[in-house]
Amino acid sequence: MANHHPMLLFLGLAVLALQPQIAAASRRPQPPPWCPKKCGGVDIEYPFGVGPACSLSDGFSLECVHDTPQLRLGTEQQKVKVLDINLLHGKIRTANNISWQCLQDKQTGRLVNSSWTGLDATALPYRFSDEDNRLYAVGCNVLVFLNGSVAASGTNDPILNACISTCFGNGSINAISNGSCSGTGCCEMAIPRGLNSYGLVFSGPLVNNSWPGNNWCSYAVLMEAHSFNFKASYATTDEFSRKNHGTVPVVLNFAAGNKTCKDARMRDDYACVSNHSVCVDTVDGQGYVCNCTRGYTGNPYLTDGCIDIDECAARNHGCPDGMICSNFPGGHNCSCPEGEHNSNKSGVLICEPDLKRYSLPVSVIIAIGVTGGIAIVVMSILSSYLVHQRRALADIKRNYFKRHGxxxxxxxxxxxxxxxxxxxxxxxxxxxxxxxxxxxxxxxxxxxxxxxxxxxxxxxxxxxxxxxxxxxxxxxxxxxxxxxxxxxxxxxxxxxxxxxxxxxxxxxxxxxYVPNGTLYHLIHGGSAATAAAISFTTRLRIAHESAESLAYLHSFASPPILHGDVKSSNILLDESFMAKVSDFGASILAPTDEAQMMTMVQGTCGYLDPEYMQTCQLTEKSDVYSFGVVLLELLTGKKPLCLDGPEEGRSLSARFLAAMRENRVDLILDEQVKSEASGELLEEITLLALECLHMRGGERPAMKEVAERLGGLRKLHQHPWTQDVVELEEVRCLLSDSPESISFEVDATSSSGY
Structure with a gap:
């Protein structure tokens, strides 16, 4: 052993270290030669396949039915038509059905629809591409919910987003223009990264008897963005669905496995088996795809599938006229014929005869001088270009600064x-x-x-x-x-x-920065037992502090400020767990004339003022209504909107108003609230919530009055010397027992609060 050369020993150890990966690649089965390579006009490349043993896994198995490739998605095995496969970008285009809702009888308001239509791709290897797709809703006065799940760290987290398209009057309809999907007649919304399943739910027309003309239908679909080109006629006719024959393309990202490249390389089922293949992590970090390295093309999922690109065989191989192109694995060289050398004159590479051995030294000096001069010119041009680019960037920033005031x-x-x-x-x-x-x-x-x-x-x-x-x-x-x-x-x-x-x-x-999460997560983010343990004293204090802040914006700011999106996820808790209302930077100043009253529908479903939905006039009483919903969350511990139950019970405010009418409000109040608050106090605070939720804004109290009444109820309920200390320790214990409740999300129902 002492006589063995050290280099041989090193090579032997390297071979032993590579054996597991070589063995893993050799154990992966390859598709049989008889597997179909086409179905209709679509190329079928491995890891996709038609037939037994022709695909990488069941998720990549296709069916060829009447010259049409079809893919089965999700647990319900939905069949979707495959339009195109982009292997090296990890994308597949499929057909997706357009969802619709129609008014069957304009007199009775009876609706028929295809609600809850969507696609389920919760099982790997598919995700809906957030880069290529958007959610579109087409029609007048339609509210569409996208209810689905997002893959994150091995779990499927639920999400709920909404898209609103409005048409208020013939003037608004006539103002719709082609290519403008801005909320009038058409709305669009980006989808979250990692979306793997969704369903679309229509909420009936926002304004009764507002369907224009004889077109009583509206449409919604998740589809490829560059395939959608809005036309004004889509809003008032069935042209959008009819033109596309009821289906449009949607883009799915696929992954060869659910591991990162680092972990996948150590597994027997590693899919990048070709020489000169490379592993690339997917953008959502939930898997990987394979590609060929630079200078190679082909199929990285097949043994020896990546082949060298012969650049010299192409007509435009990149070598100047008169030079010889020499291909080598992964690239190519450009060289001059024998007896000539390459020369860079005026920035152009050419071949020139070699200098004779008897050339005078002066000519060599001249050649060096010319070459050096050219280099100086090139460097000067490059420096000028960089200075120009830097000035152009500064001009762009200066224009943005000026445009934004x-x-x-x-x-x-x-x-x-x-x-x-x-x-x-x-x-x-x-x-x-x-x-x-x-x-x-x-x-x-x-x-x-x-x-x-x-x-x-x-x-x-x-x-x-x-x-x-x-x-x-x-x-x-x-x-x-x-x-x-x-x-x-x-x-x-x-x-x-x-x-x-x-x-x-x-x-x-x-x-x-406010560190202790949102009121939404304090009430709904932890376990049911943790949420129920929040004392009535805590709930009443947070309600009072939130009302004080809104009263300040309405009555003491100059000019007055309307929040426009009051909800529990926009109420944060600081180090002392004091309430801090946030996201007022997205608010609007109080309108000063009639023209400023009309604005796009904004806010969050479950908190929206019904009078604002009818008129599009945002007032301080719209904030009062939304605060009333927050007050109900504190009193009941329930979410403002729940789509799982019957339609009449989805809205918390609707359930509360019905309970007040039937004198059974105690059935929806939180047990902790009923056990700690006196009957007189509960009667006063539920009456205050009822006034805030009045259908007519003029009948609601001002936020200043709401804050004063909640302050009086606090004084009536709590001991002035000891209750604040006990309450603070109680909230600290709740949050320390449930650290997972302090989290940050951004969507239509829950946000980071900023």
Missing amino acids: GLLLYEELNARKSNAFTIYTEEQLEQATNGFDESNVLGRGGHGTVYKGWVAASDDLVVAIKRCKLMDERNRKEFGKEMLILSQVNHKNIVKLLGCCLEVDVPMLVYE
């Missing part, structure tokens, strides 16, 4: 003697979030993402940075003015807006 905001802030509001640069916020790193994400959704960050300050201030995806044109024009007003909002029960960044297409907002 940054000049006015900057001048007004400088005029103040003391101001805690800061205008941040994009580089500052990138540094604060480590380049918007995924590990700093507090919550995400179809409208944007919230990051945790540390801005450079005397003590490294912790902040929450809201990075939105979209902004309508009205908000762009008024953004600087609204920031100036919102920066002056200062109340202990309102999340402080610390600053903004204006030099990007959609401005980013910077809030104070």
